[in-house]
Amino acid sequence: MRPSVIIVDYEAGNLRSVQRACEAVGLSAEISADPEVVRHADRLIFPGVGTAETAMGTLARLGLDEALVSFFQSGRPLLGICLGLQVLLDHTEEGARDCLGIIPGQCKRFQFVESDYKVPQIGWNEISKASEHPLMAGVPEGAEFYFVHAYYAIPDQRAHVLAETTFGDKTFASVIGRDNVFATQFHLEKSGRFGLELLAAFGKWDGAVC
Amino acid sequence: MLSKRVVACLDVKNGELSKGVQFVATEMLGDPVAKAKAYYEDGLDELVFYDITASSDQRNIMLDVVQNVAREIFIPFSVGGGIRTREDAAGLLMAGAEKISLNSAAVLRPELVKECAQAIGTQNTVLSMDVRAVVPNTACPSGYEVVINGGRKAMGMDAIAWARRGCELGAGEVVVNSIDADGMKQGYEIKLTRLVAEAIPVPVVASGGAGTPAHLHQVLTEGKADAALVASMVHYGDYRVLDIKQYLNRQGVKVRMNY
Numbered sequence: 001m002r003p004s005v006i007i008v009d010y011e012a013g014n015l016r017s018v019q020r021a022c023e024a025v026g027l028s029a030e031i032s033a034d035p036e037v038v039r040h041a042d043r044l045i046f047p048g049v050g051t052a053e054t055a056m057g058t059l060a061r062l063g064l065d066e067a068l069v070s071f072f073q074s075g076r077p078l079l080g081i082c083l084g085l086q087v088l089l090d091h092t093e094e095g096a097r098d099c100l101g102i103i104p105g106q107c108k109r110f111q112f113v114e115s116d117y118k119v120p121q122i123g124w125n126e127i128s129k130a131s132e133h134p135l136m137a138g139v140p141e142g143a144e145f146y147f148v149h150a151y152y153a154i155p156d157q158r159a160h161v162l163a164e165t166t167f168g169d170k171t172f173a174s175v176i177g178r179d180n181v182f183a184t185q186f187h188l189e190k191s192g193r194f195g196l197e198l199l200a201a202f203g204k205w206d207g208a209v210c
Numbered sequence: 211m212l213s214k215r216v217v218a219c220l221d222v223k224n225g226e227l228s229k230g231v232q233f234v235a236t237e238m239l240g241d242p243v244a245k246a247k248a249y250y251e252d253g254l255d256e257l258v259f260y261d262i263t264a265s266s267d268q269r270n271i272m273l274d275v276v277q278n279v280a281r282e283i284f285i286p287f288s289v290g291g292g293i294r295t296r297e298d299a300a301g302l303l304m305a306g307a308e309k310i311s312l313n314s315a316a317v318l319r320p321e322l323v324k325e326c327a328q329a330i331g332t333q334n335t336v337l338s339m340d341v342r343a344v345v346p347n348t349a350c351p352s353g354y355e356v357v358i359n360g361g362r363k364a365m366g367m368d369a370i371a372w373a374r375r376g377c378e379l380g381a382g383e384v385v386v387n388s389i390d391a392d393g394m395k396q397g398y399e400i401k402l403t404r405l406v407a408e409a410i411p412v413p414v415v416a417s418g419g420a421g422t423p424a425h426l427h428q429v430l431t432e433g434k435a436d437a438a439l440v441a442s443m444v445h446y447g448d449y450r451v452l453d454i455k456q457y458l459n460r461q462g463v464k465v466r467m468n469y
Contacts, residue, residue, distance in 0.1 A: 122383060
């Protein structure tokens with residue numbers, strides 16, 4: 001049977017957690033590093049932990065960078081998670097790398113003057129919706145999700161910011177998206193009930209914003 | 211705003227949940243997966259499993275436990291105990307653990323921290339240290355010494371210095387277990403926790419001594435911990451995770467209440 005979701009494997013850790021979370025909401029998910037499989041998936045999850053430098057290097061080596069851009073252009077639903085969100089942008093400060101350029105903008109590292117805020121941000125934090133999106137319909141205002149990250153996204157266009165989160169004195173884009181792309185800085189696969197609800201909604205999404 | 215975390219620690223011996231007092235004498239408390247699931251549904255923020263299985267031929271049992279936990283619960287969990295190589299660490303991550311926790315093996319061979327951080331990422335590499343109070347001396351100026359092998363062997367190594375070194379090697383989080391406080395239910399070692407939290411740039415998880423929700427409040431405020439670990443107080447049903455979080459919430463500590 002054709003899997004409903006393909007999880008992109010680019011040697012960036014913990015893909016099984018994402019796969020198990022898919023199973024828990026009734027989505028059949030296969031892990032693949034094959035650009036052809038990625039290009040022709042019905043829907044795609046692009047997870048990731050580690051550094052953007054390593055990730056971009058591996059994506060290029062495996063031919064997955066072009067496959068991802070081509071998948072985005074197809075209009076089919078694409079979900080980015082954590083590092084999978086960060087490399088969707090044009091550029092990241094981490095290793096000064098150019099990224100996929102699917103969402104205009106860049107990533108920067110948290111910098112705090114006050115040393116009480118420890119980087120990376122590790123733990124649960126709430127999101128505040130910046131705009132209405134069909135995938136977030138079931139997520140109540142103030143729901144918390146699990147974050148592990150030192151860099152955050154700054155989309156060029158305000159319309160691409162779907163939800164925001166405050167860490168220390170910094171309010172950043174914790175969910176971004178455009179067209180058929182939806183991406184979370186937090187690990188929805190480790191975020192309890194609300195994370196699973198987002199994943200289930202993604203499994204039913206046709207990629208349209210309204 | 212980032213929430214403080216309540217973390218439950220499950221000691222697993224030959225696939226079963228057990229709990230010791232001051233690191234010795236354990237009694238068996240049943241299926242760790244069922245326990246983990248109950249805590250998850252009760253709003254627990256994170257889990258830690260320590261594999262205290264004595265013999266290495268039983269280690270696959272732990273991988274089974276990890277796989278079963280990963281199918282049932284969707285919050286982060288780390289696994290510690292018996293990790294000696296980067297391959298051990300990677301195997302546990304593949305089985306579904308979010309982080310791995312290094313303890314004695316890292317004290318004996320600090321490079322292990324670096325190897326794991328390179329292999330699985332800094333954010334997934336936790337340094338867990340067992341510490342006891344000593345009279346301050348040249349080797350341990352802070353008055354806190356690192357011990358290994360479940361508290362049996364003193365290393366003549368300063369706990370604060372080791373926490374700093376661990377972070378330099380790539381640990382993304384540090385768990386501080388006080389051997390003196392462990393299992394006593396008289397409260398966390400506040401001074402130790404605070405010293406470590408102020409010395410390192412990564413989050414600190416306080417461990418050992420929790421007996422009441424007020425103990426968690428103290429270590430998350432005065433002790434400057436980012437997370438507090440509980441064991442006995444929830445395993446024996448004295449408190450529910452929910453009770454603890456409601457208490458912290460009432461005291462003005464930001465915790466995740468909607469789950």
